[in-house]
Amino acid sequence: xxxxxxxxxxxxxxxxxVLLALYFLGCQLAAWWHLPIPGGVVGMTLxxxxxxxxxxxPATLQLGAGVLMAEMLxxxxxxxxxxxxxxxxxxxxxxxxxxxxxVSTLLVMVVTAFTVEAVCRWRVRHEA
Numbered sequence: 001x002x003x004x005x006x007x008x009x010x011x012x013x014x015x016x017x018v019l020l021a022l023y024f025l026g027c028q029l030a031a032w033w034h035l036p037i038p039g040g041v042v043g044m045t046l047x048x049x050x051x052x053x054x055x056x057x058p059a060t061l062q063l064g065a066g067v068l069m070a071e072m073l074x075x076x077x078x079x080x081x082x083x084x085x086x087x088x089x090x091x092x093x094x095x096x097x098x099x100x101x102x103v104s105t106l107l108v109m110v111v112t113a114f115t116v117e118a119v120c121r122w123r124v125r126h127e128a
Contacts, residue, residue: 008063011063012063012064012067014064015060015061015062015063015064015065016064016067016068018056018061018064019047019061019064019065019068022043022044022046022047022050023039023040023043024039024043025042025043025046026039026040026041026042026043026044026045026046027039027040027042027043029042029046030042
């Protein structure tokens with residue numbers, strides 16, 4: 001069993017505070033600029049920008065992000081519970097919903113693979 005570590009707990013709380021602050025900043029920017037995308041996406045874009053510009057190293061937020069990823073199921077429980085209210089739709093059109101989820105997931109994976117491959121090839125060409 002791990003012993004209680006105050007330093008680790010302080011680091012976890014500070015990393016979660018940074019991630020939460022970026023989320024809230026993204027929500028505010030999306031509301032101020034009347035953007036048609038969610039504030040969470042704007043916050044992730046800000047985080048990606050901070051990583052790309054070297055303001056924050058990804059390892060700096062690794063502990064907090066790891067905790068959020070480990071508890072991700074808790075974020076989906078409200079969405080799953082809402083299925084109880086729309087059981088008729090799921091029963092009648094469930095196969096269509098699953099088809100859309102499957103095809104879109106496959107498309108995201110394929111596009112991501114091609115993008116990573118293209119960036120790797122571009123990087124190799126420009127480093128040589």
